[in-house]
Amino acid sequence: MIVLKLGGSVITEKDRPETLDGAALERAADAVAQALEAGLEDLVVVHGGGSFGHYNASEHGVSTTEGTHDASAVLDIHGAMKTLNQFVLSRLLERDIDAVPVHPFSAAHRDGEGQLDLATGQIETMLEEGFVPVLHGDMIAHAGAGATVISGDELVTALARDLTANRVGLCSTVSGVLDEDDAVIDRIDDFDAVAAVLGASNATDVTGGMAGKVRTLLALEAEASIFGLDALESFLEGENPGTTID
Ligand SMILES: Nc1ncnc2c1ncn2[C@@H]1O[C@H](COP(=O)(O)OP(=O)(O)OP(=O)(O)O)[C@@H](O)[C@H]1O
């Protein structure tokens, strides 16, 4: 089974509020369709926010740790993510992929320690029935904080662990984690060894950019690959492009 994240920085124009990168999303959808046609059976797709969600969250002062009790703020952020989810679903459906939505707001929460609890029974059943579940970064209820943001990266790690994924891929706008000379780092197994080169996103981002991504993926037992859109096909074919986090 593969858990694949389509980064918001790839499928949207991250520096222009609520703007899709239509061409990039079409390319990603083509690569997914090709892999399914070639025999890939179990695939869970997660997408990030890019210019949907992050701007709204930032305007409302909400992040993965700073919550809100204002339902209209929750709906604003959740609504933006659902709009993007609808775009992703429709591009997949156009390619005859049986993609169905899973909205984390109704399927997950954090406890008082910030620990994530994500229901996965419905996702397992969707997979067994031949669907491709498509989740997204979202807002979720958070004990003691109202509701906070959950990133697609956190969802990827929780899904990979709970569904025992064989392969985990994060398709982002960069060809991997880059070092100080902008060369792709082949493998990362220690946060401190690369902390100096890990930055936030270069656009509005409430979930920590590349530093947040690497930290989250290091907590996962399975290996994960971070790569660019050019390498999505090769990842889905079984290669390990970009940076491997283990
Ligand atoms: N060392 C680094 N190597 C690569 N990218 C880095 C590095 N440090 C910071 N970045 C930034 O991290 C960004 C990727 O993180 P970002 O969270 O934006 O990706 P994403 O997951 O594709 O998008 P989203 O969070 O919207 O889903 C890059 O576009 C770049 O600006």
Ligand SMILES: C=C(C)CCOP(=O)(O)O
């Ligand atoms: C900003 C929101 C609501 C979700 C962000 O998810 P990410 O882009 O995967 O970090």
